[in-house]
Amino acid sequence: MTVGLSPGLMAKGKEQYDILKPVIEKKYYGQYVVIEPISHEYFISPRLADALREAKIKFPDREFYSARIGFDIALSLVACCGV
């Protein structure tokens, strides 16, 4: 199990997200977008896991940038033990 992220994944993903933002934010606000930064393909779903699964089926060897549409973050932890 490797834990590090591919170099440039977050920067390239964020760049793509900023381009997509005006197109997807109004229609899919609050849902999750998963972006494959090389092909620029993206997957949207109300559940992050579903968007990730769909992306992984299409690109089994790639890594993806994830974000909640309208928030620029993927997940939130507001009450967690010791973090």
Add this chain to the structure above:
Amino acid sequence: MADTLPHIIAGIDSQNQIRIEVEIQGLYKKIPYGAILDTGFSGGLLLPLITAVDLGLEKVGGGNVVLADGTIKTLPIFLCKVKLGDKVNDVSTIVMGNDVLIGMELIGGYQVCVTSGKGQVTVEEEAVPLPKAAYVQYDRLSSILRTLTNTGSRGERIGW
């Protein structure tokens, strides 16, 4: 007698946390665990590193995560399967901390009822998923209600 046994084991522990029995299914093995339900966690599963390594997870990329203290950190995101009741759910997973948490993404397809005074928690699979139109987000609902009742954000009455 068997009819009275709960299908999904859940309850409140000595530290007043809701725990739900799940089976975490990694790439290498499956482990049963009484995970803490954290309604403040928007993802599906949070695991300590040692458990994640033991299970074997499928890394799918990364994202920014807001931590409990409000800081934003870039973390790897994994996919994992979690069995709750009879249903096996794909869940987004992050690795950190010392305990196993389950979040809102996992319990989205279940009805969770907490009777805190009695220490009872019941979890049931939703027989028929709610139609999208029936799902109303809290912030939208509260905004509509405040507009209708003409009150401010702290509940005080304005403009009467």
